[in-house]
Each structure stands twice: as C-alpha cells, then as structure tokens.
Amino acid sequence: MTINTESHISATDKATLDLQEKLDRLLAKAKLSKREQVQKNFRGLFPKLEEHIWQGKPLKEVLAAFNTLTQSNACLRTFNDMLAKERERRSKADDPVRCHACGKPLEVRAADEFTATGSDAPESNPPSSNSLEQE
Secondary structure, three states: OOOOOOOOOOHHHHHHHHHHHHHHHHHHHOOOOHHHHHHHHHHHHHHHHHHHHHOOOOHHHHHHHHHHHHOOOOOHHHHHHHHHHHHHHHHHOOOOOEOOOOOOEEEEEEOOEEEEOOOOOOOOOOOOHHHOOOO
C-alpha cells in the first residue's frame, strides 16, 4: 500500500506550516529600524551618490542632501564608513563604481578621488624627474 505524501500531511506538519505562514506575515509587516532604513536608502541611492561625488561635489554637500532626502542624521564619519563598505561589497560582487559617461570601472585612489581604469585611461600620476633615483 502506497501513501500519497502530497495529500497526506500530518497534523504536526500542518501546524508547522501554519506557524511558518504566520511568521512570514508578521515579519512582512515588521518595520525596519531607523538604522536599517538608512542602510536601505543608502544602498538604493549609492550609484547616484557616487555620481555626484565623482562629479566633484563636496562630500559634505552630498551628505547634507542624503540626510535631507532620507530624513536621517548620518554624520560624515558614518557616511564615509557606509561609502567604504558599499564600495567594498560591490567590488567583491564584481559590481564596481563605474564612470557614468563611458561605463568603465573607476578606481578609488584616495579619499573620494576617482580615476578611469583600463588601457586607454590617462596615466594618473606620471613620474616626475625629481622622483627618480639617481645612480
């Protein structure tokens, strides 16, 4: 005698499924904490934030706009930390910051300075004759 497992669900399994569904509904209704909401907004706005930083907007202006738009109160240090972590996360996911004009990946050199990468990118720091060691 074979038992059809699809139509035969024990009372325990049904109770477990009901609990799981209730849990899903409760968590779907749960609100994000303020910090989680700021992180979610930051990730959604990250490409546009990077674009404005890349265009030379002062970081303090970008931060002020972010805080106003998202009704958050992130400080410059926190904002820099979020930028660094998101850049690292995207780099690991092979989703680097890209030039919005040509689409080529940008390399972060120092505090928010970007340079184009690739063979046709201009040399960012050409060696000067003063920096060469003399023999």
